[in-house]
Amino acid sequence: MKTLSIALAGATAISLFVACTENKDSATGASIQPDAEVQKALTPDAVLQDLTKGNEQYATGQVSAPNIAARRAEATKGQFPKAYILSCVDSRVPVEQVFNQGIGDVFVGRVAGNIETDEQLGSMEYAAAVAGIKVIMVLGHESCGAVKGACDAVKLGNLTTLLEQIDPAIASVEGHDGERNSKNKDFVANVVENNVATTLTDIRKRSEVLSNLEKEGKIKIVGGVYSLQTGKVTFLN
Numbered sequence: 760m761k762t763l764s765i766a767l768a769g770a771t772a773i774s775l776f777v778a779c780t781e782n783k784d785s786a787t788g789a790s791i792q793p794d795a796e797v798q799k800a801l802t803p804d805a806v807l808q809d810l811t812k813g814n815e816q817y818a819t820g821q822v823s824a825p826n827i828a829a830r831r832a833e834a835t836k837g838q839f840p841k842a843y844i845l846s847c848v849d850s851r852v853p854v855e856q857v858f859n860q861g862i863g864d865v866f867v868g869r870v871a872g873n874i875e876t877d878e879q880l881g882s883m884e885y886a887a888a889v890a891g892i893k894v895i896m897v898l899g900h901e902s903c904g905a906v907k908g909a910c911d912a913v914k915l916g917n918l919t920t921l922l923e924q925i926d927p928a929i930a931s932v933e934g935h936d937g938e939r940n941s942k943n944k945d946f947v948a949n950v951v952e953n954n955v956a957t958t959l960t961d962i963r964k965r966s967e968v969l970s971n972l973e974k975e976g977k978i979k980i981v982g983g984v985y986s987l988q989t990g991k992v993t994f995l996n
């Protein structure tokens with residue numbers, strides 16, 4: 760892709776193609792905001808490819824120029840984002856940076872433990888059915904405090920009810936050796952993965968709007984887990 764982009768830079772059609780797949784200005788390499796035409800041409804697979812490539816760039820320190828002032832100005836005309844990423848609130852997971860995305864590229868929904876609350880479901884339905892995104896990604900992460908709290912059955916104000924929503928993911932980890940609490944790193948890692956999988960299942964079950972869009976091939980709903988150590992996102996099947 761990179762070789763192709765360099766070889767054919769300048770041609771309008773190719774600029775559009777590059778924008779579709781890499782979201783970069785072919786001349787300067789700066790990130791550019793997609794417009795309605797670019798968004799319409801995107802497929803769910805092209806967006807997944809873009810997010811995967813963006814994460815590789817982030818993990819290897821090859822992020823593109825943020826182009827903040829220009830993109831902020833472009834964004835006043837409207838938004839044509841490509842994905843909705845449901846993430847934990849953890850301060851160590853800077854979602855846009857993790858996928859090397861700029862202003863106007865992605866919706867980011869955040870809640871401790873990256874679970875599908877009613878508000879998140881409504882926001883995802885808006886993003887997919889109205890605003891035209893192509894991918895919904897549930898992003899768990901290594902050493903998640905919410906998952907650890909759920910594993911330890913922590914009780915604290917409003918947090919109690921939130922953490923209880925992670926209980927099915929804990930119960931689904933079977934035949935695990937060792938302690939079933941936050942002290943056991945492997946157990947926590949298994950719950951993190953299962954929590955993403957459970958959330959994906961629940962999104963499809965609880966949102967007819969989203970499951971229909973997925974069946975029609977208009978969106979893909981995927982999961983991933985972010986490594987605090989490497990910066991890489993491992994996609995879950």
Ligand SMILES: [Zn+2]
Nearest residue numbers: 847849903904
């Ligand atoms: Zn977390």
